[in-house]
Amino acid sequence: MAALAGLRALRRFCGVALFLSQLYVLSGRAGSLMTTKHSQPQSTFGKSLTSTSTNTPYFKIAESTEIPSYVTKCPSNGLCSRLPPDCMTCNTNYSCIYGKPATFDCKVKPYVHCLDQNNHEQENFTINMTCQFCWQLATTDYVCTNSTNCMTVSCPRQRYNATCTVRDHIHCLGNRVFPKMLYCNWTGGYKWSTALALSITLGGFGADRFYLGQWREGLGKLFSFGGLGIWTLIDVLLIGVGYVGPADGSLYI
Secondary structure, eight states: OHHHHHHHHHHHHHHHHHHHHHHHHHHHHHHHHHHHHHHHHHHHHHHHHHHHHHSOOOOOOOOOOOOOGGGGGSOTTEEGGGSOGGGEEEOOOTTSOTTSEEEEEEEEOTTOOEEOTTSOBOSEEEEEEEOOBGGGSOGGGEEEOOOSSSOSSOSSOOEEEEEEEEOTTOOOBSOSEEEEEEEOOOBOSOOHHHHHHHHHHHGGGTHHHHHTTOHHHHHHHHHTHHHHTHHHHHHHHHHHTTOSOOTTSOBOO
């Protein structure tokens, strides 16, 4: 009987052990399935990130075919030595002597076509010019802005800040646009001959002052009969030598 009871106990123990082992195996499979299900989106997301970062489509920037603005100033198939300075790039020769002729090595800019003396297209050439900076050129070689706010008839004569630009056919060293102090030289359309004629003939009535835009002086001469003639004579002299000018400060024509 004791042996039978021990056998039954051993059989129960084996059944419990088998149940626990099966439960452990099932729980392991369920965990692996759960891990796989949760890890697949992560791996897919990781792959998607990888493919996005490495396989991003590359959009190549189209090369610009726009023609530069300076090309409009450059005559086509002309002599290279006669091109405007904006059409070429030259090596500056600072060893030249001021005021003396100098030779400079130049090259045409892109999209510019020019010829040599034999009608052959060339890119590299030389030009001859006087060794001097642009601000040292003669006044006829550049164009400057005018000012209508300064007095041309004053003592001392007034100056104004002007911006000057070298003409296209002139070659020089340095910047082609430069500042310069110039004397006031604008005109409002008043004629010196007309002012002098009015001062001699009708100066006693202030006609010369009225013509020049000086109304207060004109009224003073009108009601004083030209300062009894003294003011009239003085104005004839002052207008004759150019000391009295238009009220707006401009020059005579």
